[in-house]
Amino acid sequence: MLKETHRGKLAVALLCMLAAGVAHAQQYPTKPVRIMVGYVPGGGVDTTARIVAAALTELWGQQVLVDNRPGAAGNIATELTARAAPDGHTLVLCNIGSHSVTPARFRKRLTYDPIGDFAFPAMIGGVPNVFMVHPSMPTRNLKEFVAYARKHPGKVNFGSSGVGASPHLSIELFKMMAGIDIVHVPYKGAAAALADVMSGHMESSVGNLAGGPLGAIRANKVRALGVTSAKRNAQLPDVPTFAEQGYPDYDVTGWYGLCTQSKVPPAIITKINADMNKLLAAGPLRQRLEDQGITVSTTTPDGFAAHVKAEIARWTKVVQQAKLEAE
Structure with missing residues (x-):
C-alpha cells in the first residue's frame, strides 16, 4: 500500500513538472531574446540573423536582438551561447562554420562540446x-x-x-x-x-x-x-x-539554423521549432530568405542535430586533407 502511495505521489509530481514546463513554454519568451552572431555585420550569417530576428519579433511580440560577437572563427559567440542561462533567451545563428568547420579545425582546443552543450531547435536552410x-x-x-x-x-x-x-x-x-x-x-x-x-x-x-x-x-x-x-x-x-x-562530386553547401544551450527545457525547444517551421513554411520570412539565395529546409530538432553530426564528420576529413587543423 505504501509503495502504491509512493508511486502515485511520484506520478503526480511528474505530471505537475510536465504541466509547468508546458505552461512555461507557452509563455516563452518572457523577455528580449538574443541571437548571437560570431561575425561582423554585413556577411551572410549576420544578414540571415537579422531577417530571422525581425520575423520572430513580430510573431512573439517580444524583441529579438542580434548580438555580434566576432572573433576566433565564430567561437566567441558559440561559447557564450553554450555557457548562457538555459532558458532559451540566448540563441546563436549556428552555421557550417560554427558547428562544422570550427569543431573540425579546433577540436583539440574547444572549451565546449559542439554537440553535447547545445540543443538544435530549428534549421533554416542551405546556401x-x-x-x-x-x-x-x-x-x-x-x-x-x-x-x-x-x-x-x-x-x-x-x-x-x-x-x-x-x-x-x-x-x-x-x-x-x-x-x-x-x-x-x-x-x-x-x-x-x-x-x-x-x-x-x-x-x-x-x-x-x-x-x-x-x-x-x-x-x-x-x-x-x-x-x-x-x-x-x-x-x-x-x-x-x-x-x-569539371569538378564532379564537388559540393560545399553552407547551412544556417538556430541553436541554444543544451539544458533549455524540451518544451521551449519544441515551441521554437514549431514557430520557426511555421514562419518558414510560407510568407514574408521564407521569401526574404529565398531572395538572399537561401534554400529553405526545415526539420525536427533531432533531425537538425543529426545533420550537424554528419557535417562535423565530413569537414574533419577535409580539414585533415588540407592540413588546416589548428595546433
Whole structure:
C-alpha cells in the first residue's frame, strides 16, 4: 500500500513538472531574446540573423536582438551561447562554420562540446558560397581561372571572411582538386573581402551568397565564376556549379539554423521549432530568405542535430586533407 502511495505521489509530481514546463513554454519568451552572431555585420550569417530576428519579433511580440560577437572563427559567440542561462533567451545563428568547420579545425582546443552543450531547435536552410573575380580579370569561368592561375603560380590572391570558415575551405578544396597555387588573404569579415574585390584591390573573393555578394553580382561589380553547391541557385540561374565545370562530386553547401544551450527545457525547444517551421513554411520570412539565395529546409530538432553530426564528420576529413587543423 505504501509503495502504491509512493508511486502515485511520484506520478503526480511528474505530471505537475510536465504541466509547468508546458505552461512555461507557452509563455516563452518572457523577455528580449538574443541571437548571437560570431561575425561582423554585413556577411551572410549576420544578414540571415537579422531577417530571422525581425520575423520572430513580430510573431512573439517580444524583441529579438542580434548580438555580434566576432572573433576566433565564430567561437566567441558559440561559447557564450553554450555557457548562457538555459532558458532559451540566448540563441546563436549556428552555421557550417560554427558547428562544422570550427569543431573540425579546433577540436583539440574547444572549451565546449559542439554537440553535447547545445540543443538544435530549428534549421533554416542551405546556401552556397560563390567564387567571384573583379571584372577586369581575364577569366569568365573556372577553366579560364585555372589556366590563368597556372600561368601565374602564387601570384593570384583570393579573399574570404577568415581562416577556416567555410568559404575559405571551399576554395582550399578547389585548389587541391584543380592543382593550382593561389594565395588566401583572410579578412575580418565577408563584407571587407567583398569590398576589396569590387574595388580591384583583390583579384578574387569567395563568400556566402546571402548578403552582399548577390547584390554585387547583379550590379556587375564582380563576376561570378561558380557556386559551390551541387545544383545551381535560383537567384543566379546563369552561374554554373563547380561540378558542372569539371569538378564532379564537388559540393560545399553552407547551412544556417538556430541553436541554444543544451539544458533549455524540451518544451521551449519544441515551441521554437514549431514557430520557426511555421514562419518558414510560407510568407514574408521564407521569401526574404529565398531572395538572399537561401534554400529553405526545415526539420525536427533531432533531425537538425543529426545533420550537424554528419557535417562535423565530413569537414574533419577535409580539414585533415588540407592540413588546416589548428595546433
